Amino acid sequence: MAVMYGLRPTEIAAAVNLTKPYTTEDGVTIKALSDPDNQDNYLVLGDYTYFTDTEGRKVSIKTGGRVIAPIPSPEMFNFLELKRPILPEYTPKEGSQPRTVAAGFNVAFSKHIKAMGCPVTQKYAFRRLYNLLGEKYGVPVELRARMMGHSAIVNESKYKTEGIDATLEVLKGVAKLPVPLNVALERLTALGVDIDSPEAKLFLRVIYQID
Numbered sequence: 001m002a003v004m005y006g007l008r009p010t011e012i013a014a015a016v017n018l019t020k021p022y023t024t025e026d027g028v029t030i031k032a033l034s035d036p037d038n039q040d041n042y043l044v045l046g047d048y049t050y051f052t053d054t055e056g057r058k059v060s061i062k063t064g065g066r067v068i069a070p071i072p073s074p075e076m077f078n079f080l081e082l083k084r085p086i087l088p089e090y091t092p093k094e095g096s097q098p099r100t101v102a103a104g105f106n107v108a109f110s111k112h113i114k115a116m117g118c119p120v121t122q123k124y125a126f127r128r129l130y131n132l133l134g135e136k137y138g139v140p141v142e143l144r145a146r147m148m149g150h151s152a153i154v155n156e157s158k159y160k161t162e163g164i165d166a167t168l169e170v171l172k173g174v175a176k177l178p179v180p181l182n183v184a185l186e187r188l189t190a191l192g193v194d195i196d197s198p199e200a201k202l203f204l205r206v207i208y209q210i211d
Contacts, residue, residue, distance in 0.1 A: 006130025063149030136173030
């Protein structure tokens with residue numbers, strides 16, 4: 001979940017549509033993540049986690065509720081088996097306060113990924129990976145920042161792609177993205193394609209969403 005949605009560990013505990021659909025105030029229904037017919041796989045976070053402190057007070061997440069799209073990689077999504085989401089079990093210790101409850105959950109998260117033999121145990125490495133993959137797949141920085149729950153300025157200052165290997169990974173992904181319409185027309189014409197033919201117009205209209 002942290003890899004595909006760029007979550008802070010505690011935010012996983014605020015997911016509200018893992019096994020049941022969520023309906024917005026405007027009446028829009030977002031399907032459950034576990035729904036096999038759900039192709040968008042949007043994740044909805046509520047303002048609070050599913051657990052409370054020992055005095056029954058709600059524990060909020062840092063950025064408030066939001067909706068997040070996963071990294072656009074169906075292969076990775078299926079590999080991580082996210083159609084079978086399971087919330088981690090967690091019970092705050094006696095006398096825990098909201099802030100320390102969140103800290104305790106982060107500790108539990110770290111223990112869990114170590115037990116799984118994960119090669120990376122720094123929790124925010126997953127958020128950085130989400131940002132890197134989002135950049136690779138062409139997701140605009142403003143949208144990446146919104147889904148990660150911070151500003152574009154924070155995204156550029158704390159999650160900016162650094163290093164030659166990371167930059168090459170982004171460039172490889174960007175190189176596979178669709179080219180602008182005018183560039184496509186020039187390349188097709190150079191290849192001898194009749195861009196005025198009905199078939200070519202149909203393909204271009206579908207690909208570039210031309211009216």
